[in-house]
Amino acid sequence: MQHTNRGPAPHGHVTLVQVAQRAGVSAQSVSNALNNPDRVAPETRKRILAAVEELGYEPNLSARALRNRSSSLIAFKMRPSRPDKASLLMDDFLYVLNAAAVEAGYHLILCHAEDGPAGEIKAYRDLLKKTSIDAFVLAETHHNDDRVAALRSWGVPFASFGRSWDGDDSLAWVDVDGRAGTRAATDHVAAQGHRRIGHIGWLAESELGQDRREGWLDACRDRELETDLQAAVVDSLEAGRQAAHRMLDASRPATALVCASDTLALGVMRALHERGLRPGADVAITGYDDSPTAALVSPGLTTLRQPIDEVGRQLIQAIDNLMAGDPREPQHVLLEPELVVRGSSLPGPRTSAVPTS
Amino acid sequence: MQHTNRGPAPHGHVTLVQVAQRAGVSAQSVSNALNNPDRVAPETRKRILAAVEELGYEPNLSARALRNRSSSLIAFKMRPSRPDKASLLMDDFLYVLNAAAVEAGYHLILCHAEDGPAGEIKAYRDLLKKTSIDAFVLAETHHNDDRVAALRSWGVPFASFGRSWDGDDSLAWVDVDGRAGTRAATDHVAAQGHRRIGHIGWLAESELGQDRREGWLDACRDRELETDLQAAVVDSLEAGRQAAHRMLDASRPATALVCASDTLALGVMRALHERGLRPGADVAITGYDDSPTAALVSPGLTTLRQPIDEVGRQLIQAIDNLMAGDPREPQHVLLEPELVVRGSSLPGPRTSAVPTS
DNA sequence: GACAATCTTTTTAACGTTAATATCCAGGAG
DNA sequence: CTCCTGGATATTAACGTTAAAAAGATTGTC
Numbered sequence: 001m002q003h004t005n006r007g008p009a010p011h012g013h014v015t016l017v018q019v020a021q022r023a024g025v026s027a028q029s030v031s032n033a034l035n036n037p038d039r040v041a042p043e044t045r046k047r048i049l050a051a052v053e054e055l056g057y058e059p060n061l062s063a064r065a066l067r068n069r070s071s072s073l074i075a076f077k078m079r080p081s082r083p084d085k086a087s088l089l090m091d092d093f094l095y096v097l098n099a100a101a102v103e104a105g106y107h108l109i110l111c112h113a114e115d116g117p118a119g120e121i122k123a124y125r126d127l128l129k130k131t132s133i134d135a136f137v138l139a140e141t142h143h144n145d146d147r148v149a150a151l152r153s154w155g156v157p158f159a160s161f162g163r164s165w166d167g168d169d170s171l172a173w174v175d176v177d178g179r180a181g182t183r184a185a186t187d188h189v190a191a192q193g194h195r196r197i198g199h200i201g202w203l204a205e206s207e208l209g210q211d212r213r214e215g216w217l218d219a220c221r222d223r224e225l226e227t228d229l230q231a232a233v234v235d236s237l238e239a240g241r242q243a244a245h246r247m248l249d250a251s252r253p254a255t256a257l258v259c260a261s262d263t264l265a266l267g268v269m270r271a272l273h274e275r276g277l278r279p280g281a282d283v284a285i286t287g288y289d290d291s292p293t294a295a296l297v298s299p300g301l302t303t304l305r306q307p308i309d310e311v312g313r314q315l316i317q318a319i320d321n322l323m324a325g326d327p328r329e330p331q332h333v334l335l336e337p338e339l340v341v342r343g344s345s346l347p348g349p350r351t352s353a354v355p356t357s
Numbered sequence: 358m359q360h361t362n363r364g365p366a367p368h369g370h371v372t373l374v375q376v377a378q379r380a381g382v383s384a385q386s387v388s389n390a391l392n393n394p395d396r397v398a399p400e401t402r403k404r405i406l407a408a409v410e411e412l413g414y415e416p417n418l419s420a421r422a423l424r425n426r427s428s429s430l431i432a433f434k435m436r437p438s439r440p441d442k443a444s445l446l447m448d449d450f451l452y453v454l455n456a457a458a459v460e461a462g463y464h465l466i467l468c469h470a471e472d473g474p475a476g477e478i479k480a481y482r483d484l485l486k487k488t489s490i491d492a493f494v495l496a497e498t499h500h501n502d503d504r505v506a507a508l509r510s511w512g513v514p515f516a517s518f519g520r521s522w523d524g525d526d527s528l529a530w531v532d533v534d535g536r537a538g539t540r541a542a543t544d545h546v547a548a549q550g551h552r553r554i555g556h557i558g559w560l561a562e563s564e565l566g567q568d569r570r571e572g573w574l575d576a577c578r579d580r581e582l583e584t585d586l587q588a589a590v591v592d593s594l595e596a597g598r599q600a601a602h603r604m605l606d607a608s609r610p611a612t613a614l615v616c617a618s619d620t621l622a623l624g625v626m627r628a629l630h631e632r633g634l635r636p637g638a639d640v641a642i643t644g645y646d647d648s649p650t651a652a653l654v655s656p657g658l659t660t661l662r663q664p665i666d667e668v669g670r671q672l673i674q675a676i677d678n679l680m681a682g683d684p685r686e687p688q689h690v691l692l693e694p695e696l697v698v699r700g701s702s703l704p705g706p707r708t709s710a711v712p713t714s
Numbered sequence: 715g716a717c718a719a720t721c722t723t724t725t726t727a728a729c730g731t732t733a734a735t736a737t738c739c740a741g742g743a744g
Numbered sequence: 745c746t747c748c749t750g751g752a753t754a755t756t757a758a759c760g761t762t763a764a765a766a767a768g769a770t771t772g773t774c
Contacts, residue, residue, distance in 0.1 A: 013486065015730060026754045031732055041752060061488035062428060063730035065419035066759045073466075078452050091448040094467070095435050102469040107484075109430075109466050110451070112459040127464075129370065131418035237653060266653050273655060293650040296594060296623050298630060372760060383724050388762055398722060420760035423729045 014057040023051040034059070071132045074101050074319065077111045077120055079139075089289060089308060093161070096312035097137065104316050106134065121150045128156065135319045137161065141173070142207055157322040159315045159331075165207040172318040172330035174311050178208060178288075181304040181337035182215030182258060185286040188302070189256040189345055190223055194284055198229030198247040198254035200240055200264050212260045212288065229254050233264070240267020241274075248275065248283070255283055256345070262287035262294050265301055269344070284345040288337075299343025307335050371414040380408035391416070428489045431458050431676065434468045434477055436496075446646060446665060450518070453669035454494065461673050463491065474503045485513065492676045494518065498530070499564055514679040516672045516688075522564040529675040529687035531668050535565060535645075538661040538694035539572030542615050542643040545659070546702055547580055551613035551641055555586030555604040557597055557625065558617040569617045569645065586611050590621070597624020598631075605632065605640070612640055613702075619644035619651050622658055626701065642701040645694075656700025664692050 016027040023030065025044060032039040033048040040048070051057075065071035076097065081090065098108040113123035124147070127133055136158035138147055143165045151158045152170075159172040182199075189197055199216040202209025213230070220227045229250065231243035240259060244267065247254040259265040265287030269279050279285050280299050287294055290305035318331040373384040380387065382405060389396040390405040397405070408414075422428035433454065435447065455465040470480030481504070484490055493515040495504055500522045508515045509527075516529040539556075546554055556573040559566025570587070577584045586604050590596035597616060601624065604611040616622040622644030626636050636642050637656050644651055644660040651658035675688040 013730090016732095017730080027730090028732070028755080029753060032753090035732080039752080044752080056486070058483065058486040060423070060730050062419050062422035063759090064732085066417070066423050066729090066761090067731045067733085069759080071419060078448075078455065080452050081448050091435075091438050091451075094448075094451070095437055098435065098467040099469050107466055107468070109464055110455040111464070112456050126415065129413070129415040263653075270655055292648070293653050296620075296650050297654065298627055370760090373762095374760080384760090385725080385762070386723060389723090392762080396722080401722080417760050420729090421762080423731090423759090424761045424763085426729080 013060065014055045015060070016057070019048065019051045019055055019057045022055060023048045065132050069132045070134055072106050073109045073131070073133050074106045074135045074137060074316075075109050075111050075124070075127055075133045076137045076139075077113055077123065080115075089291075089306065092308050093139075093312060096309040097315060100313045100316040104320050106316070106319075109133070117146045121147055124150065125154075128154065134323060135159070137315055137319070140208075141165075141171075157319060159318040159322070161311055161315060162208070163332075169332070170330060172322060172332070174314040174318065174331075174333040174335070176306045176311065176337050177334050178212040178337070179215040179218065181288065181339070182212040182260070183219045184215075184337075184339045185258050185288075185302070185304060185345075186216045186219035188339060188341065189258065189284045189286065190219060190225070192256075192284060192345065192347060194256035195225060196229065196252060196254050197225060197256040197258060198231070199227075199258050199260075200231045200233065200243045200247075200268065201260040202235055203232050209260050216258050235261050235263055237263055237267040237270065240264030241271045242267075244268040244271035245275075248277075256285070257283060258286050260288055262289050262291040262301060262303055265303070265344070266293065266297065269297065269301070279344040280346050280348065284347075286345050290340055294340075294342070299346075302342045302345035303340050304337040305340050306337050310335055370417065371412045372417070373414075376405065376408045376412055376414045379412060380405045422489050426489045427491055429463050430466045430488070430490050431463045431492045431494060431673075432466050432468050432481070432484055432490045433494045433496075434470055434480065437472075446663065449665050450496075450669060453666040454672060457670045457673040461677055463673070463676075466490070478504055478507045481507065482511075485511065491680060492516070494672055494676070497565075498522075498528075514676060516675040516679070518668055518672060519565070520689075526689070527687060529679060529689070531671040531675065531688075531690040531692070533663045533668065533694050534691050535569040535694070536572040536575065538645065538696070539569040539615060539617070540576045541572075541694075541696045542645075542659070542661060542702075543573050543576035545696060545698065546613040546615065546641045546643065547576060547582070549613075549641060549702065549704060552582060553586065553609055553611050554582060554613040554615060555588070555611035556584075556615050556617075557588045557590065557600045557604075557621050559592055560589050566617050573615050592618050592620055594620055594624040594627065597621030598628045599624075601625040601628035602632075605634075613642070614640060615643050617645055619646050619648040619658060619660055622660070622701070623650065623654065626654065626658070636701040637703050637705065641703075644701075647697055651697075651699070654701075656703075659699045659702035660697050661694040662697050663694050667692055 016030050019030045020027045025048060029040055029044065030048050033045045037045060061072060101108045111123050111127050113120040124136065136151055136156060138158060138160040139162060141148060141160040141162040141164050145164060148164060148171060161174055163173050163175045164171045186197060197220060199213060201213045204210065217227055229247050233239035233243055240263065244257060247257060257268050259268060265285050268285050272279050272283055277283055287301050287303040290303045294301035294303045314333045321331060373387050377384045377387045382401060386397055386401065387405050390402045394402060418429060458465045468480050468484050470477040481493065493508055493513060495515060495517040496519060498505060498517040498519045498521050502521060505521060505528060518531055520530050520532045521528045543554060554577065556570060558570045561567065574584055586607065588600035590600055597620065601614060604614060614625050616625060622642050625642050629636050629640055634640055644658050647660045647662035651660045671690045678688060
């Protein structure tokens, strides 16, 4: 057997041709052995796979992308983290999304855009022009989302973290059930005996905020509790603080405050502190998102944890299905958040002497 | 003028050939007009650029990557966020790194690896085999870092967020001066009149922790203050809490505690709370990293903010220089953190009645 | 006016892969 | 023995780009 292979590899890269030579077949057969196993004889396939293994061959994605117009890249646009946002959610999300993507044979590529939907769409377009992107992951989709319309018009597969909120069944999405979460939080404080339960949520424009508010309404209605104590404010500590003061100044004041975010809940805690009231013992508080701060404050903040790793996995799964041309309608996955109970919602003794984390 | 161009584009993609037809030149001339402007006549170049503009041509990165073995991709590996880590640093870092990369004509691709240096190196190798990666960005490099050795042995350009700590001048790095930061924090509390200033830092293995500790030592030596109050612990709230108790139980107790992280500082705040002492008024506290929690607690936590956007820009800059084959030695950039003064280090009146954010 | 030197543009070939097509070969039917 | 069928493998061409080489145009020199 003559060794016709001159030099192992030009650039440290093993190519199909080299594997083919090694296995004594054509390059196409190697390609088939890997991508269409049933097109090569079992015996040959075995020989080819051995050669692949031996030489450590990995298909070149650039060549494949050029030939197939499919790059195994999934694009995602990060948004700048606002300084007041306490949530680590994005960081975690990106990590698990990437992990799931790699698991499924993709890679995550970040895209960057000027702020605003127009800038984002332009960034997507530019990226698509420059290189083939297999799919996009959107976050925080809203009613009548221009990005959805754009991607759809281009025929690019995509899945969204967040519902479209317009009942569009043709959109693949994964979301966390904010309504169920807030309901669970409300149920929890009601179970502690609270009857005057207020809700501090976001402005009416926010579909997400509206959804969370519904959960509180559900729970209150179930128990025939009054729902007069509600506030719709921006998501800031100061707004939470002020709203809390209002609800505690009411003629029949709140004894529990269910909030749409940890940031708001921390504002409530500050308001209690200013009044010499104890979170938990005097007024129950719940937040939303399980930000790192929630575990660090004293007493710990009861909050809802989003199953962010499952969100990531499901999004990639949904994209994978779309790419496979699965004829079934796109996936819709609604996940339940988990109630994390800490001292802020429990009557018990002053918890601050015990570390909550 | 006959319109020989049949159909605008097969896949919505405009190619060199189409631009060439439009401008009445060869494909190579278009390529040259874009990449080697001085190789085409000014007049021709103008015509070509007009055609490029008109058709909205963007070079196909896959084809370019295949041909040039250079993908304009920069890879970065995220690490999973540990639950107790309060810092948003990575999130912000990734954002600005990507922004800077896009600005410079690159794209960021994430890579995923099993935990541990071996897994990370394997992930880098796999990625390099599969697709051409122009460069890598490392984070948290340490003494004798295997990843540095590996990337160097493969001849791949890379830059590191963090020094190598072994005086290796051939490594391109960007870092934040922890020593200067801690020194500034110590100077700050000394300026408030404190003389018994303790330091709660990380275990001796941590080069980063050691560096920060040095800053405290520097400032104390300058003022001939004692340096007996020091702790080297793991980075957790509980460890900070216990260390604080020890330093407050000392025969001559600390009146100020400079910490190597916000997490530790929050532990200190809890310890003070347990003793009925007020942060700022009774004992000054400083943290490190300006985590979101620092602004949310009451009183606000004095801390050091890393100029993370500058870090991102400089890293891309350094990589760009490496890629350009700049013969000068690799860049080393040491940036100063910014002291963010909040209530926890100021004697003033009880600040909790005033929102600190 | 011939020849070189220089500038400009085109042609050729290749990067590594894979769909489409062509070729080969064995076994079965007529 | 020929023809067909179908499975296995090989060949061709193309994805879009660019380096290298070739060809063409222009200018200057003696």
